[in-house]
Every structure is written in C-alpha cells, then in structure tokens.
Ligand SMILES: Nc1ncnc2c1ncn2[C@@H]1O[C@H](COP(=O)(O)OP(=O)(O)OP(=O)(O)O)[C@@H](O)[C@H]1O
C-alpha cells in the first residue's frame with residue numbers, strides 16, 4: 503500500500519520583495535509505502551522543506567500532484583502530522599494537554615484520549631511528566647513530546663523536518679534510537695527531512711537524494727541494514743559505511759556536476775568498497 507505519492511512535483515516561488523521567480527523544485531517524484539521510513543536528503547536550499555510543506559498542505563505546488571492515502575492533498579489535514587525543528591508546542595498547556603489536543607479536536611471521548619495520550623507519552627519516555635509544562639522540559643524532551651503528540655493522532659503520514667537539528671549530539675543519538683525503536687514496533691509511515699547523512703542511513707528504509715536547486719531526484723538509495731538498529735552495533739557494520747559513502751558521493755557529485763569527478767566512485771564495484779575510509783572517494787575537489 504502506498505501512503506504517500508509525489509508525482510512530478512514542481513515549485514516556483516515569487517520573491518515577495520523583488521518579484522523575481524525562483525524555481526525551487528524542478529521535477530521530484532517518489533513514493534512512501536505504508537509503514538516505511540523514507541528520508542529526503544540534499545544540499546542546503548534545494549527544496550527539502552518545500553517538498554515537506556507541500557505534502558503538509560502549507561504550501562501549494564506549481565505543478566505535479568501529492569496523494570496521501572489515496573486522496574490528493576488540498577490544504578493541511580489530520581491525516582498528516584508534522585514534527586517541526588523547533589517545538590511547536592502549546593506553552594500554556596501541560597504535557598498531557600499538548601498530546602490530548604488533537605484527539606479532542608477529533609472528538610475522541612475523554613477517557614480514551616487520556617489513555618491514548620498516556621500510552622504515547624510512555625512510548626517516548628515522558629510518563630511521569632504528564633502534568634508538567636513545556637518550559638519545564640529540556641529541548642530533547644520537548645522534541646519527544648512533539649513526536650508523541652503527532653503519533654497519538656495516528657496520521658497516515660508523519661512529516662519531520664530536521665527534528666533533531668537543534669539538539670546536542672548525545673541527546674540526538676538517543677532520540678534517533680528512540681525514533682527507530684518506535685518505527686520498528688509501531689510502523690508509522692514517516693517522511694523525514696535531514697541534511698545529516700549518518701542520521702538518514704541509521705533511520706531509513708530508503709533515502710531520496712535530491713540535487714541542487716532546482717531539485718530533481720538524483721537517486722533513491724535502499725538501506726538494507728538489519729533491524730532493530732542500535733547506534734553502537736549498526737554504525738560498525740560495513741554496510742553502514744558503504745551506504746553513507748554512496749549517499750555522500752551522490753551529494754558531492756552534485757557540487758561538481760558535469761565534470762565527472764565524483765561520478766565514477768560508487769557505481770560499479772561495491773564489493774571492493776568495504777575498506778574505504780571516511781570519505782576517501784570524494785576528496786580531491788578542495789575548492
Ligand atoms: N516563501 C518563499 N518565498 C520565496 N522563496 C522561497 C520561499 N521558501 C523557500 N524559498 C526558496 O526556495 C528554495 C528552497 O528552500 P527550502 O527551504 O525548501 O530548502 P531546504 O532544502 O529545506 O534548505 P535547508 O537545507 O537550508 O533547510 C530556496 O532557494 C529558498 O530561498
């Protein structure tokens with residue numbers, strides 16, 4: 503079952519000040535299956551957030567279609583839950599109140615919504631904090647709350663735009679492990695935007711690598727790492743480095759588009775690639 507289908511998406515912005523037109527997305531197509539975790543990766547400014555905002559219904563495309571659960575997207579809706587980079591929480595509501603809010607909007611009966619909210623708070627490790635307020639939580643806990651709030655609504659697609667970008671490295675790793683645990687047990691459909699290659703490899707079933715703006719899909723990379731994934735074991739697998747190198751090559755190849763510098767490395771003999779160092783392949787273009 504396809505949960506999200508993006509077909510020949512095209513987006514031109516008109517600059518509010520100069521009136522100039524900027525083509526952000528040239529031609530982007532991909533699908534996300536039900537229960538799949540798909541990341542979108544690409545150079546800064548290539549249009550990742552734009553794709554996510556179009557899927558969320560916050561921004562309207564100039565061409566192409568987005569279909570969620572069989573229905574064309576036409577504005578925001580409860581079938582898509584968004585976890586933002588900064589915590590878009592209600593500061594005047596308790597932790598529980600934040601999670602319950604969407605359920606109340608959907609007229610879920612009180613007893614059921616409280617039970618469901620508690621269940622999801624437990625899932626993200628926030629049981630015991632139900633009656634605190636967002637400002638009493640650390641940044642990482644606030645981000646967990648954002649995840650719980652979206653999960654509790656059981657959206658057809660969960661949209662995440664660099665949700666861990668502003669969080670310290672150690673906490674980020676824990677949140678990534680927690681998110682991967684949740685996605686392994688509950689199988690939400692996730693569309694995840696990041697510019698962190700290792701994060702994308704660790705979390706994803708597939709990675710959509712976009713080109714520079716105006717963006718196209720350079721390649722969709724399958725991540726065949728076994729689950730459950732834990733940083734310590736997973737990052738040591740040769741397959742982890744191999745996949746990350748492949749993605750890095752695709753991103754680097756884009757910087758010197760045309761003159762073949764990065765193009766050759768990954769394509770043919772993957773088998774001999776196991777011992778490559780951190781980024782042995784991509785280096786020579788010191789710019
Ligand atoms: N509302 C807007 N009006 C005009 N141009 C915009 C608007 N929003 C985005 N853009 C332009 O569209 C392009 C893509 O922006 P977008 O934010 O989607 O990129 P991104 O890949 O998410 O970047 P980053 O990695 O920095 O988050 C950029 O050139 C940006 O300046």
Ligand SMILES: [Mg+2]
Nearest residue numbers: 550551552663
């Ligand atoms: Mg962005």
